[in-house]
Amino acid sequence: MKKVLLLLANGFEAYEASVFTDVLDWNMEEGDGSTKLITCGLREKLICTGHLTVIPELLISQIDVTEFDALAIPGGYESMGFYEDAYSDNFLSTIQKFNKAGKIIAAICVGALPVGKSKVLCGRQGTTYHLNNGYRQQQLASFGVNVVNQPIVLDDNIITSSSPATALDVAFKLLEMLTSLDNTRHIKHLMGF
Template sequence: MEFTPFVDVMGWAREDDGGDDEKADIRVITCGFNKMVTSTFGVTVQVDEILSDIKSFDEYDALAIPGGFENYSFYEEAYSEVVSQLIRDFDSKNKFIATVCVGALALGKSGILKGRNATTYRNNLRQHSVRQQQLKDFGANVIENQSIVIDNNIITSYNPQTAPYVAFKLLEFLTNENKAKTTKILMGF
């Protein structure tokens, strides 16, 4: 639910012009440490590229990081130095970085959110959010009651339902507001 909206939104933008817009030349390349990634709830996904096989990330315009559950090993990879360095490289070049839910914690771990506005998973059933506190501990200025927070080139969000809206915002940044609006309409949003 947290990574497929990026595939769908960018795919719709690439394939359907809505009759009033040019098609967007955007390809989504999924990456992982292994060709087969076991995601949350044990769902296995075959990725397009193995992270270590990519020689240069200069040709990529954006990075999207979905969240995941701790008991499905999300943090082991998200907190790795390889991922932290990738995040720092994208941010140093002011490239767009979009996260859904706890994906923002990987940004926090990398150090790029110190003093910046962001959000992450907020359990609406509890008064105190453990994950938002973790993001604060990384130095982020956590905006607690806003579902999507944008700070320059960084998009963060606070739960899985925000994923398509984060993808639309990333599409807008990569193309323009009209293309994002047209794609939303085409997709029924």
């Protein structure tokens, strides 16, 4: 069983988290059945976009990185406190531990910013939200990341992306890296893509 930790900061984008839950659940039901997703946060209750309340299965203090094969990080809204959680020592330390163990890290949109701030992308390629005069890309570059203006950037074990529009593609890329291209094509077909 391939286990994915969905690391959620308060103010995360519901859509960006849901692509991971949906694609990996389709794989469990209709694919090779090899992926399991576990939600995690710094708090017992998180408020995401749309003011939905989410109760993560684990608190960040309960994580054992050795039990997981990948880390998934959706972006979020600054106005809802996303960066307060995403830039916290515990959040950044978790990213560092996954990278040090050679695990896959998949970040959507501004979910790439804590990955950059954790220094695991320093000197490597990545991308993040590209609109608003490239403000978020400049932030990512300030963390030592070689910013590539592409929808999705894969640098070894780390996937980053430029907007919510790329979310499903990131989830499918993660599934492909965890399983196979054929299995991912099968799931995409069944989901109507």
